[in-house]
Amino acid sequence: ADGVFLNRQISVLKLLQHLNQPLVDSDLTAYKESFSPLNNLNRYRDAEVVKQYVGLVESGKLLHRDGIFGLFNPEHRQQMIVLFETLYGASDWDTFFKTAVWARDRTNPRQFLYAFSVALLHREDCRGIKLPPQYEITPHVFLTTDVVRKAYQAKMTRTPTVIPMKFTGSANNPEQRVAYFGEDIGLNSHHAHWHMDFPFWWKPEYDGDKDRKGELFFYMHHQAVARFDAERLSNDLPVVQPLEWDKKIVEGFAPGASYENGQEFPMRPDNMQFSDLPWLTVQDMRLYEGRIRDAIASGFVRTAEGKLVSLNNTVGINYLGEVVESSVHSVNPVFYGKLHNDAHVLLSKVTDPKLRYGVPPGVMEHFETATRDPAFFRLHKHVDNIFKLHKDLLPPYDVSELEFPGVKVEAVKVIGTCKASTPNQLITYFDESHIDLGNAVDTATHKQVVDIKAVVSRLNHEPFKYVITVNSKRPVNAIVRIFLAPKYDWFGQKVPLDAARWGVIELDRFPVKLVNGDTVITRSSDQSTVTIPEPKSYPELVNDVERAVRGEVDFVYDKHHRHCGLPHRLLLPKGKPEGMDFKLYVVISDFDKDVVSSEVNVDDLHHISSLGYCGVLDGKIPDGKPMGFPFDRRIPSEELFLTPNMKVVNLVIKNVRQKPVE
Numbered sequence: 001a002d003g004v005f006l007n008r009q010i011s012v013l014k015l016l017q018h019l020n021q022p023l024v025d026s027d028l029t030a031y032k033e034s035f036s037p038l039n040n041l042n043r044y045r046d047a048e049v050v051k052q053y054v055g056l057v058e059s060g061k062l063l064h065r066d067g068i069f070g071l072f073n074p075e076h077r078q079q080m081i082v083l084f085e086t087l088y089g090a091s092d093w094d095t096f097f098k099t100a101v102w103a104r105d106r107t108n109p110r111q112f113l114y115a116f117s118v119a120l121l122h123r124e125d126c127r128g129i130k131l132p133p134q135y136e137i138t139p140h141v142f143l144t145t146d147v148v149r150k151a152y153q154a155k156m157t158r159t160p161t162v163i164p165m166k167f168t169g170s171a172n173n174p175e176q177r178v179a180y181f182g183e184d185i186g187l188n189s190h191h192a193h194w195h196m197d198f199p200f201w202w203k204p205e206y207d208g209d210k211d212r213k214g215e216l217f218f219y220m221h222h223q224a225v226a227r228f229d230a231e232r233l234s235n236d237l238p239v240v241q242p243l244e245w246d247k248k249i250v251e252g253f254a255p256g257a258s259y260e261n262g263q264e265f266p267m268r269p270d271n272m273q274f275s276d277l278p279w280l281t282v283q284d285m286r287l288y289e290g291r292i293r294d295a296i297a298s299g300f301v302r303t304a305e306g307k308l309v310s311l312n313n314t315v316g317i318n319y320l321g322e323v324v325e326s327s328v329h330s331v332n333p334v335f336y337g338k339l340h341n342d343a344h345v346l347l348s349k350v351t352d353p354k355l356r357y358g359v360p361p362g363v364m365e366h367f368e369t370a371t372r373d374p375a376f377f378r379l380h381k382h383v384d385n386i387f388k389l390h391k392d393l394l395p396p397y398d399v400s401e402l403e404f405p406g407v408k409v410e411a412v413k414v415i416g417t418c419k420a421s422t423p424n425q426l427i428t429y430f431d432e433s434h435i436d437l438g439n440a441v442d443t444a445t446h447k448q449v450v451d452i453k454a455v456v457s458r459l460n461h462e463p464f465k466y467v468i469t470v471n472s473k474r475p476v477n478a479i480v481r482i483f484l485a486p487k488y489d490w491f492g493q494k495v496p497l498d499a500a501r502w503g504v505i506e507l508d509r510f511p512v513k514l515v516n517g518d519t520v521i522t523r524s525s526d527q528s529t530v531t532i533p534e535p536k537s538y539p540e541l542v543n544d545v546e547r548a549v550r551g552e553v554d555f556v557y558d559k560h561h562r563h564c565g566l567p568h569r570l571l572l573p574k575g576k577p578e579g580m581d582f583k584l585y586v587v588i589s590d591f592d593k594d595v596v597s598s599e600v601n602v603d604d605l606h607h608i609s610s611l612g613y614c615g616v617l618d619g620k621i622p623d624g625k626p627m628g629f630p631f632d633r634r635i636p637s638e639e640l641f642l643t644p645n646m647k648v649v650n651l652v653i654k655n656v657r658q659k660p661v662e
C-alpha cells in the first residue's frame with residue numbers, strides 16, 4: 001500500500017479510538033481548531049445539508065452524547081442522515097476527514113460512528129480502508145455487564161487480564177444450546193455490516209445503485225434462518241417457529257448487557273404478547289401484512305401512483321424485499337407499511353410498550369446486537385415465510401432451465417485437511433477468541449496501557465476442500481454452486497427434497513473453466529464466496545499499519561475488501577459429537593447464460609469476496625440467477641430435478657471437543 005493510503009488508514013483508526021471521549025491525538029485535534037464546515041461550503045455536494053448539520057450542533061438539538069442512538073428512532077435517524085450526507089457529500093478526502101474530526105466530539109458517539117462508517121464504506125476514496133471490528137470500537141454493546149465490570153477492576157489495579165465471557169442464560173433454557181450462534185460476535189458484525197452496505201434509508205439520489213438490494217435482504221436473512229435451523233438440529237432442538245402477531249413470544253431473553261451510559265438492555269420474560277405502541281398498533285401489523293399477502297396472491301404490487309407491478313418473474317422478489325423490509329425503495333410505503341422494521345421496534349419495546357418506565361431500547365433495535373435474541377430468528381422466520389409464499393407461486397424450473405447440456409458431474413468428494421480426516425466427514429470444534437477491551441475501559445489520556453481482553457468461545461471447523469470431477473463435451477465456462485442441507489429432520493425422518501430445499505445453506509459459488517473431457521476442480525473451503533476471513537483486532541490493525549508506515553512490513557491494499565460476510569469460522573453448522581448427516585449438493589450451471597452481461601469475464605471475478613450474502617458494492621452482481629437458484633422454487637419431482645450437471649453426496653459433520661491436529 002502506498003503512503004497516501006496508509007495515512008488515511010491510520011487516521012481512521014485514530015479517529016475511532018476512545019469514541020466516548022474527546023479526541024486527544026494531536027495530529028487530529030489540530031483539524032478541530034483549523035477547520036470549519038461552514039467556512040468551506042463549496043467543498044460539499046450539498047451546502048444546505050452541511051448548514052443543517054451545523055445548525056443541529058449549534059442549537060443543541062442533536063442527540064446528547066450520553067443518549068442511546070437508535071437507528072429506528074426517526075429523529076435519531078434523521079440527524080444521522082444529515083451527518084451522513086455531509087460526510088458522503090464531501091468533495092475530497094481532506095474535506096471528508098476534517099469534517100469527521102469536527103463532528104466526532106460534537107455528536108453522539110454511536111450516531112457518529114454509524115454515519116461515519118456508512119460514508120466510509122461508500123466513498124470511492126475510502127475503498128480498501130479497514131474499519132476495526134465493531135465490537136472493539138464500542139465494546140459495551142457487545143459485552144455482558146459482568147465482563148465490563150471485571151475489565152474496570154483490572155484497569156483500576158493495572159493488571160493485564162483475560163476475562164472469560166459466557167453466553168447469556170442458563171442450562172435451564174434449551175435455547176442456550178444455540179446461543180453460541182446468535183451471540184457470535186462475528187455473526188453480529190456481519191449482520192451490522194450488511195445493513196451498513198445496504199441501508200434501508202439509502203436514497204435513490206445517492207449514487208451507487210445497490211443492485212438487487214431487496215432480493216439480498218430476503219436472501220441474506222433467509223440464509224441466516226436456514227443456518228440457525230441447522231445449528232438447532234445439531235443441538236437436538238426443533239427448527240425455529242415463526243413469530244405471529246397474535247401469539248405469545250414464547251422465548252424470553254436476558255441480554256445481561258448495558259449501554260455505555262450505564263442503562264441496562266431490557267430483559268424480556270417468557271410468553272410476552274405483542275402490544276400497541278403509542279404510534280403503532282398490532283392491528284397495523286396485521287393490516288400491512290394482509291396487504292402484502294394479497295399482493296403476493298394476486299401476483300403484483302401496487303405502487304404509490306396506482307400502477308401495478310408484476311411479481312411473477314425473477315425481479316418480483318426484489319420488489320417484495322424492499323416492500324417487506326421496508327426500505328426507502330419500497331414501491332408504496334404508505335400502503336404496505338414498514339412491516340419488518342416495525343416488528344424490530346415492537347419486539348424491542350415489548351416490555352415497556354407505553355414508554356412508562358423509560359426503559360432503553362432492546363437488542364432488537366440495533367443491527368449490531370439483534371441476532372443475540374432468539375426472537376430475531378423467529379421474526380425472520382415469519383418474514384421468510386412471506387417470501388416463501390411468493391416463491392412457491394412461481395412455476396418450478398423446468399428441465400431446460402436446470403440442465404447444462406454436455407456437462408456431467410462425475411464425482412464429488414469433500415476432504416478435510418486434518419490428520420485423522422475421513423473423506424466426506426468434516427470436523428467442527430469450539431475455539432477461543434480474544435476481544436480487545438481497550439476501548440471499553442481505557443481512558444484516552446492514560447498513557448499506561450493495560451492489556452485487558454475478553455475471551456469468547458466460537459464455533460470453528462477444520463479446513464477442507466471440495467474435489468469435483470466434471471465431464472464436458474466441449475470447453476465451456478461454468479458456475480459451481482455448492483449447498484448443504486440436513487438429511488433428517490428433528491423427528492429423525494428423512495427430509496424430502498421439496499422440503500429440504502428451503503433450508504439449504506449456501507457454502508460457495510464460483511466460476512470455473514471446463515475443458516473438453518474431464519476437469520478436476522479443487523476448491524478450498526476458505527475461498528468461499530459467502531464468508532470473510534477473521535478480522536484483525538483493533539490493536540493488531542494499528543500495529544500493522546504503523547509498521548507499514550515505518551517500512552517494516554507491507555500492508556496489503558485490497559480495493560475490494562468487504563466487512564460484510566459470514567465469519568469463515570461459521571461456514572459449517574456444528575453437527576453432532578456422534579456425527580450428523582447432511583447432503584451436499586453441487587450444481588454446475590452455464591456461466592454464459594447466467595451472467596448479467598456478456599462483458600462479465602470468468603477471469604475478472606477472482607476479487608469477489610462475500611458475494612453470496614453481501615452482493616457487490618459497485619455495479620451489478622455478475623451472477624444473474626435468482627439468489628438460491630435452483631433451490632428457491634418448488635421441486636415437484638426429485639428425479640426430474642437432478643439433471644446430470646448436479647450431484648448430491650452424503651456428508652457427515654462431527655463436533656469434537658478439541659481442535660483436531662492438522
Ligand code: CUO
Binds near residue numbers: 191221370380
Ligand atoms: Cu437484519 Cu431484521 O433485518 O435484522
